Amino acid sequence: MQISLEMRDTPLDDTDELREIFRDHTLTGIFQTATWQYHRYCINCKLSGSVYAASEIEGAVPIIHGPSGCAFHQRLTPMRLYAPVYKLPCTNLDENDVIYGGESKLRDKVLEVYRRYKPSLILLLPTCVSGLIGDDISGISQDLKAQLPCSIIPIASEGFAHRSRESLDGLMQESAKSWKTSRAPDYEIRGCGQEEVMVSLVEQLMEEQDVVDKQVNIESFGRFRYGSQVDLREIKRIFNEIGIGINTTLLNCTVDDIKRAPAAELNIITRNRKAGKLMNTKFGTGYFRKWASHYGLDGIEKFFVEVGSKLGLEGEAEEIIQREKRQAMEELERYRKTFSKFEFAVSAQGFFFTPYIASIYARDLRLPLKYFCVSTQLLRSMNTSEKTIKMMIDNMQDVFDDWDFGFETVVNPSLDEMAEMAKGVDYLLSDRITPLIYGNRMMDVSAVSHLLFRTSFSGIVEFSRYLARNLHNGISEPSGDLILSKFHYDQLNYPIIEDPRCSASREMWSDMWSLGSAGGD
Amino acid sequence: MDGGKFFGAFRASSGITDAVVLNHVPVGCNWGAGMFKSFSNQSDIRNACTVMHEREIVFGGEESLREALIRADRLYDAPLILVVAGDVPCIIGDDIEAVIGSVSLKKDVIWMEAAGFRGSMRSGYEDALINLVPVMEQCDQAANSVNFIGFCPDDFKVEADLREIKRLMMDSGVAVNSVISNCSYEELKMAPAAELNVVIGQGTELAKQMKDKFGIPYIEVGYPYGLRGSRDLIDAVSDHMGLGRDLDREIDLQPFEKIYLYLNDIYGTPTSVVGDFHAKSMAEFLCRELGFEIEVLSTLDDDYNFEEEVKNSNSAILFGTSFEQDLAKEMRIPLVRFSYPIFDQVWIYDDAPYAGLRGAVCLTETILNTVMGFEDKLSDLELRA
Known part of the structure; x- marks a missing residue:
């Protein structure tokens, strides 16, 4: 909602960049493990995805149409536990409203919110209760639009209409197939609240515009995240050099920006394909899906060249990106020499990006890799089926074979196996898939590994600089005195602590999610 | 903003520390209530849900509940399952x-209806406690023993406060029998052994029912913040039991002497206080013992919008929940967190209470440190220069 963070326009120097990463990792990342751990016991409400999406839009105010308890806890949306949505108006439905309807309360609340905040956009977010009692939220928004000089849009955010386990399973399977083709999966699943906001904005807010050549929209959630902003700034810089202008960044923008989104020639989308397709149908805006295959030196090049090609700027894109890539390669070459003196093992979470991360380590950084460790814990925590997990691992291994990586892939290593592997190499770069191994040369890269997920060469260079510096200076090994190392962890679900209550709750969730989601899409 | 009946019922239920809380709800309600509780203890996860989806909306959630009960009975090593039914099952019936009744379970099961739209967090708490009365057993009374009623396991500093309260009681010759709701199932069942119920802030309905059913009298007292609040608690219990203890003689002013000049300087500070029932007692401590001027006091019992009043006041410090950070930031004043929900501070040291005699010292220390370390004060001065 109305919070706007100033983006730094001046480039950061190297020290600033790393300091900002660690600052962000410390100050906002403090909740990250807790959030992910809690995802292993349940998932958040669809409503929270909608609240989060709404909070990205400058000048928008979401109204929760439901009991106060929904707004009470949705202020703490899991995507940004470090920055609650403090002002979240609610209609506070009570039993009377459940019997007689809550429409008048909704009307009153919309008028009150407008008087108080004068927003450009009010998003009406129904809850389970208002969804069940059948309030005509669309009708009310139509009525009030005529009375108020702001846009009013209902969003389908009823909590019981969440996605199902089967749909996630299908998405994972399609992702695994995409590793072999390098084509982004085109698998539609029901949104988790964010997509519903995007689709509704396309349907109800965006306006027909004269299309401006060579202008793009970039889907970019992350107003409150440092990493997203830096990535966006780099993409903009390179686009600018190619001759591509940014029409807007959805939804990290103003309400007017959203209205004018159809002025772009092309949408660059990541997760919200439905909205991209809908804009294509409604306004003729082309779309391009940015996917995991657009990471790494070749992936980044491919991204800019493909986008340039879509806009008739293929030549310009190639020229600029070759120059950028050459510069990056020159810088990387220095670090590769350092890396070549050591032998490494790497551990990574098994998910959409894993093959591409392996590629960055092996091809771009030219790390002498002996072992590449993959964990399927996260997949299991999302109740991905064993069949799908097996397919993902098989496809990943096929890709590694095709790409002729010489390392050994180790799936779900135990703590002892990790320790043994670490002994067999000079350094184990760990993304924390197991408890910290002490007494070995383990380097925790979890704070900086997201640099490898940027759509610019600078992230890879920055990561390499960090790694080379640590190798040069030496690292302090995790010590046996670490308090963190004194706990016993669940072997299958790190970092869940070994506790029968936690294990039972984890199993309950797994069982009930499988059972309860059968009716989903 | 009130958390609603479901949150209150969940909090009361999860206070039975060895029970499983089975929420009959869609995923989001379980996430919210559980996530807020997990801020107090990340390794105490005992809640699960029936994952009500569209299918349950159409065909009913009874089958999901049945399956969940069977699984919870099998998976958890716990004597009790507490089923808390939220908005959706109450609407679909x-x-x-x-x-x-249709499933054979090894564990005891207690259920309650807790649709969020049917009441406040407080009412959910009260109703949940009343639901626990049937499991309480008539037992021999332990002389000079009390139950404390009104606590939740995710209250800020609850363990530390209880330790201090128990210490004060023990020094007065009073044993604490059960703390409701922050006790085991067995302790809950044995609650009628107490000679007296001491209600702090909430849980009066439970105390009334225990009086009717077991003949246990009850008293209502404020949360024992400060030296005076501590004395009030001890006096109330001692008077009832005829024990007689002059707490004033035991008060150690030495810690306060070390910072008496600061106490002199913060005297008269205009302050606003917001929170659950703790707020009133906190305001009394601040006013009576530190000499603060209470500008706005809100206990969140209704839809009262205190924000504008606070903004229009001279408040120089705000006492509240984590959700008041934004208001404090806007007003460029420090926030002292003391009331649920608190999700941006941790409370893991059980010897640093806010309640009781020791709590008065810790609380005063926190207030002074918050004021003196407030990062915005110098930038504010720079702006004015």
Whole structure:
């Protein structure tokens, strides 16, 4: 909602960049493990995805149409536990409203919110209760639009209409197939609240515009995240050099920006394909899906060249990106020499990006890799089926074979196996898939590994600089005195602590999610 | 903003520390209530849900509940399952009692209806406690023993406060029998052994029912913040039991002497206080013992919008929940967190209470440190220069 963070326009120097990463990792990342751990016991409400999406839009105010308890806890949306949505108006439905309807309360609340905040956009977010009692939220928004000089849009955010386990399973399977083709999966699943906001904005807010050549929209959630902003700034810089202008960044923008989104020639989308397709149908805006295959030196090049090609700027894109890539390669070459003196093992979470991360380590950084460790814990925590997990691992291994990586892939290593592997190499770069191994040369890269997920060469260079510096200076090994190392962890679900209550709750969730989601899409 | 009846019922239920809380709700309600509780203890996860989806909306959630009960009975090493039914099953009309009756379970099961739209967090708490009365057993009374009623396991500093309160009681010759709701199932069942129920802030309905059913009298006292608040608690209990203890003689002013000049300087500070029932007692401590001027006091019992009043006041410090950070930031004043929900501070040291005599010292220390370390004060001065 109305919070706007100033983006730094001046480039950061190297020290600033790393300091900002660690600052962000410390100050906002403090909740990250807790959030992910809690995802292993349940998932958040669809409503929270909608609240989060709404909070990205400058000048928008979401109204929760439901009991106060929904707004009470949705202020703490899991995507940004470090920055609650403090002002979240609610209609506070009570039993009377459940019997007689809550429409008048909704009307009153919309008028009150407008008087108080004068927003450009009010998003009406129904809850389970208002969804069940059948309030005509669309009708009310139509009525009030005529009375108020702001846009009013209902969003389908009823909590019981969440996605199902089967749909996630299908998405994972399609992702695994995409590793072999390098084509982004085109698998539609029901949104988790964010997509519903995007689709509704396309349907109800965006306006027909004269299309401006060579202008793009970039889907970019992350107003409150440092990493997203830096990535966006780099993409903009390179686009600018190619001759591509940014029409807007959805939804990290103003309400007017959203209205004018159809002025772009092309949408660059990541997760919200439905909205991209809908804009294509409604306004003729082309779309391009940015996917995991657009990471790494070749992936980044491919991204800019493909986008340039879509806009008739293929030549310009190639020229600029070759120059950028050459510069990056020159810088990387220095670090590769350092890396070549050591032998490494790497551990990574098994998910959409894993093959591409392996590629960055092996091809771009030219790390002498002996072992590449993959964990399927996260997949299991999302109740991905064993069949799908097996397919993902098989496809990943096929890709590694095709790409002729010489390392050994180790799936779900135990703590002892990790320790043994670490002994067999000079350094184990760990993304924390197991408890910290002490007494070995383990380097925790979890704070900086997201640099490898940027759509610019600078992230890879920055990561390499960090790694080379640590190798040069030496690292302090995790010590046996670490308090963190004194706990016993669940072997299958790190970092869940070994506790029968936690294990039972984890199993309950797994069982009930499988059972309860059968009716989903 | 009130958390609603479901949150209150969940908090009361999860205070039975060895029970499983089975929420008969869609995923989001379980996430919210559980996530907020997990801020107090990340390794105490005992809640699960029936994952009500569209299918349950159409066909009813009874089958999901049945399956969940069977699984919870098998998976958890716990004596009790507490089923808390939220908004959705109450609207679609699941026959929860019939489902519970239809399955053979090893564990005891207690259920309650807790639709968020049917009441406040406080009412959910009260109703949940009343639901626990049937498991309480008539037992021999332990002389000079009390139950404390009104606590939740995710209250800020609850363990530290209880330790201090128990210490004060023990020094007065009073044993604490059960703390409701922050006790085991066995302790809950044995609650009628107490000679007196001491209600702090909430849980009066439970105390009334225990009086009717077991003949246990009850008293209502404020939360024992400060030296005076501590004395009030001890006096109330001692008077009732005829024990007689002059707490004033035991008060150690030495810690306060070390910072008496600061106390002199913060005297008269205009302050606003917001929170659950703790707020009133906090305001009394600040006013009576530190000499603060209470500008706005809100206990969140209704939809009262205190924000504008606070903004229009001279408040120089705000006492509240984590959700008041934004207001404090806007007003460029420090926030002292003391009331649920608190999700941006941790409270893991059980010897640093806010309640009781020791709590008065810790609380004063926190207030002074918050004021003196407030990062915005110098930038504010720079702006004015």
